[in-house]
Amino acid sequence: MAGGLRCPICFSAGFGTVPLSPTGTLVLGCANGHRFDVNKRGYVSLLPPKTRVVGDSAEMLAARARFFATGAYQPIADAVAGASSNAVTGAGARIAEIGCGTGYYLDAVSSAVDAGDILAADLSPAAVRTAVNSVPGAVGLVLDVWQPLPLADASRDILLSVFAPRNLPEFARVLDIDGCLVAVVPTGNHLHEARAAGLALDIPEGKADDLVRTAEPWFDEVERTEVEFQMTLDGEALELLLGMGPSAHHALTTDRAPDAPGIVTASVTVLTLRRTPNSGDPA
Structure with missing residues (x-):
């Protein structure tokens, strides 16, 4: 397993950060x-x-x-990999994706940087299972991003958060000095054709700027890349696109209207946020 894990039971009981380490074949344990x-x-x-x-x-x-297998989102994966490569300051980077899904973006990053430790983390066991099967050398962790993370202080050099929830104070805590969060957020133009057809949820404008403002106590923006391109999607690919994201959690269906788009715009901002000095110190 990856290093830098802490026991969630000890932390919940008020015992602080108690490391986890192998205690037998396929078993992790703590001193308690x-x-x-x-x-x-x-x-x-x-x-x-x-x-x-x-x-x-x-x-x-x-x-x-x-959907990822179609290559339609490859420009986004390339931008995430590029931002992560720019953020790396040395060899053997300790990388984690929080909200890893299938591991598509984590795989792109692990191929682009000199990674020493690759962690795929998600609330969904099925996602973690898929990611560790897809990303060479990755180990997996099932966790809840909104709870104190079972990761030790300063145990990661890069965190990825792609279309995923972000627990910013916890992200700052687990990042090492000069560690970076690489986050992808949609712009107001993202999938606008599908939204106009009533097939996807609305996206407010200015999500990237909102994230930067919210992150200010813990992070400084160091790089921003706008990625926008058009995808030509047949009916099956459109169904997959709608079925893989937030719209699948809501009452929207994938029954396409007669005027459902064949051309769909992808538009995202890739942000690199560097941990500010002392922001990762435990409270």
């Missing part, structure tokens, strides 16, 4: 006797006790994998 089974496929669940939330379904992940 808590044990966690590691799946033979290379991932472990460190969800806090009594967690009730659920992650993306297997159906959503399958749609995502099939």
